[in-house]
Amino acid sequence: MDLMELFFVAIGAAVFVYYGVKLLLFIRMLFPKTWFPVSKSFFTSMGEWAVVTGASEGIGKEYAFALAKKGMNVVIMSRTKVKLEEVAKEIGNTTGQKVKVVATDFSKENAFSEIEDQLRGLNIGVLVNNVGVLPSVVPKRFLEQKELDQTITTVISCNVKTMAKMCKIVLPGMDNRGRGLIINISSGIAWVPYPLYTLYTASKVFVDRFSQGLQAEYKDKGIIIQAVAPFGVSTKLSGYQRTNFFTISAEEFVKGSLQYVRAGDKTNGTVNHIIAGLLMSSVPLKILHSEFALQSLQDCVRDGLARQALENGSTVL
Template sequence: MDLLELFFIVLGAAVIVCYGVRLLLFTRMLFPKMWFPLSKSFFTSMGEWAVVTGASEGIGRAYAFALAEQGMDVVILSRTKATLDQVAKEIGASTGQRVKVIATDLMEDVFSEIEDQLRCLNIGVLVNNVGMLPSFIPCKFLECAELDQTITKVINCNVKTMAKMCRIILPAMENRGKGVIVNISSGVASIPFPLYSLYAASKVFVERFSQGLHAEYKDKGIIIQAVTPFGVSTRMADYQKTNIVTLSPEDFVKSSLQYIRAGDKTYGSVCHIVLGWLLQCVPLEILYADSILLSLQNYVKKRRHPPLKVTL
């Protein structure tokens, strides 16, 4: 056996091992209860309180309920006090846990006031859920209505708010040596996504920021994870009918919490894991073809309900 033949044998073996490991890691995600088990006291062991932004409806509301059901008291933040009060009443009635309401516009400079209201709480979990989709109907960047204002709103809501809330909550977690931070990104951040360019780019920040923070603080006992769902039936998604791909907020959150110990990023459910894998396997030249983008626009227009405001 000459040297060149040996080289190709070793190279082939390395490729097989590499793809075997990747397959194993992929299959682990299909069985989270087996690979990433959580004790019944996992969340309460992190701290007494959970903080959830954008908690008046949709995914945020579902996280607030789910964490209260795990025995945590919850702080819920959003703009509409009446809606928050109703959510707080329902959580208290169904779980018996305490609920603190903070009605505030997170796109404004309100973070010093929020920090004051959270200062004395033993916060074990933070869910940064609040987000804004500029338009449910896909459109090119320059065709977005009120573009200058939209740019500012998307960055403030999807980027600044998440970073500021981490800045407020993370120091106490570091001091205690434990905590969980969940930052809600989006499946569209898996690739550069035409017609949702601004939104997708803002969610890439969420993903990369979360992964960087996790690397910085995992040795301190803190889990920081980006959750990147595709279809969830919320106001932002125009309340699409639930099916195998589009999940209810409650089903998605229940599934995503099983992946808390799965690393710095998760799609949150088996069907969305498969979708993410498929999306990244398709050549971008195909996805970016004009006919495909036009078909996407037409498909969304046909499926949408009567116009709804999409800022959460």
């Protein structure tokens, strides 16, 4: 075997090993209970309290419920106090755990000093940074957004600054105790440049990189910091899309994602969305960015909103 032939054999072997390892890692992600087991006492071992932002509905509400069912007391945060109090009552009656309500507007600078006061003295073991906003429920081009200057400020404040500020508040206690779990909700569509969600996906790229960098800094301290990047979840934020294999309920998503907390610094949260991520990464951007794909996306969201409005007896604007 001459040198050139040996070179190509080595290249072929390297490619085979590379894709073989990727396949094994992918298969492992399909069986979280086997590869990333989470004991019944895992969450309560992190601390007495869990803090969940954006907890008045959707994914945040389901995280608060799920963590309370696992034996944690929960602090639920969002802007609407009435909704929070309803959720708190429901969680308390269902689980028997303590629920603390903190109504706050994350877009205001003084909100975080008030939050810090409210959380002082609590043994916080879990933080779920879920609060987030879309520029508009129906996806639009960047320049088509209403009140664009204010929209830019709101998205960055809510999706980027709030997550970093909440970590600043909660992380020191975890660092002192040498344990803790921080879940930062990202988005699957942040994996690629995604038109009509340009500002939103850019903010979620920050969530990914911030989480991964922070995990590298604090992993040796016994703290788990993870970005969770779902694809389709049927919530108000997604226009209440119909559930199917790839679009799942908030309850199903949260139940699945909590099985992946030991799976690394980034996960899609469920088997369905791991497969969705694989498929999305395989689709050429030319197709994703086509006018047909973008129009279909807008129509899908509008249909979901119309269906929800019909069920509620209201109208769609």
